Amino acid sequence: MNIHGVLVPIVTPFTANGEVDTQTLTELVNVFVEKGVTGIVACGTTGEYYTFSPAERELVLTTIADAAKGKVTLIAGINSLSTNHSIELAHQAKKLGYDGLMLSANPYSLPDQEGIIAHFETVADATNLPIVMYNFPARVGVSIEFETVAHLSKHPNIVGVKESSGDFSHALRMLQANFEDFEVVCGCDDQPVDFFFWGAKSWIAGAANVFPAEQVALFEATQKGDWNRAKELMTAMYPAIHSMESGNYNQKAKAGCVNGNINVGSVRLPLTDMSSEETQSFLAMLF
Helix, strand or coil: CCEEEEEEEECEECCCCCCCHHHHHHHHHHHHHHHCCCCCEECEEEEEEHHHHHHHHHHHHHHHHHHHHHCCCCECCCCCHHHHHHHHHHHHHHHCCCEEEECCCCCCCCCCCHHHHHHHHHHHHHCCCCEEEEEEEHCCCCCCCCHHHHHCCCCCCCEEEEEECCCCCCCCHHHHCCCCCEEEEECCCCHHHHHHEEEEECCCCCCCCHHHHHHHHHHHHHHCCHEEEEEEHHHEEEHHHHHHHCCCCHHHHCHHHHHHHCCCCCCCCCCCCHHHHHHHHHHCCCC
């Protein structure tokens, strides 16, 4: 699995009565492919995977695969409270034709580093799909520490880490380590220029739901060494990205989907929609 460029953890469109909107999901996948993203992450946090029934999960994964297989890299999120359940989800993704997996430490249980290692190794041993680890302690409750990443990077089925802690010192230490056959992926919407400057080659960006073409252009600018252009693009996106990071992230990813022009419906409980005033204030930040 080649991890490079901008990969979008796609939102899940819902109809007015709260069902998965497969028609809009297919259209959205096609837009992202047209805008130049190199991959789509299904059933990620921005996709509200935690609200899905088993049937809905299969429907979402199948719809995305049918629209994008062979066009871009397909990664399935397999987060779960249970390690065994993550293995089941990995097998499902394999059956549906996904190229790789994204997996966090188990939320809620607060495992120590030994438990985190055992969790990832157990899943990695049970599948032949490559795994991108997902470090997002603000949501999961625990961090994948440097020594743990160093250990797990040696597993042949663990090929990278999406670094979303917001601690760039932690990211830089991993980037400087030059782990063999292992990618440190930017997972912070407001830090891509920093990651790319220090050698990262990919960005899994929830805000790519809002700014796919702009984020692809930013990535391409950094690969050409055009740091002024990258700074210009990031400066233009930054107000909206900062707003997203400051609260109601999923709501804003949906409201601003592809610059606010694609209606992907509401969020599901336990999230609630923003007020019309907050929505309009956010949309005014888009360009």
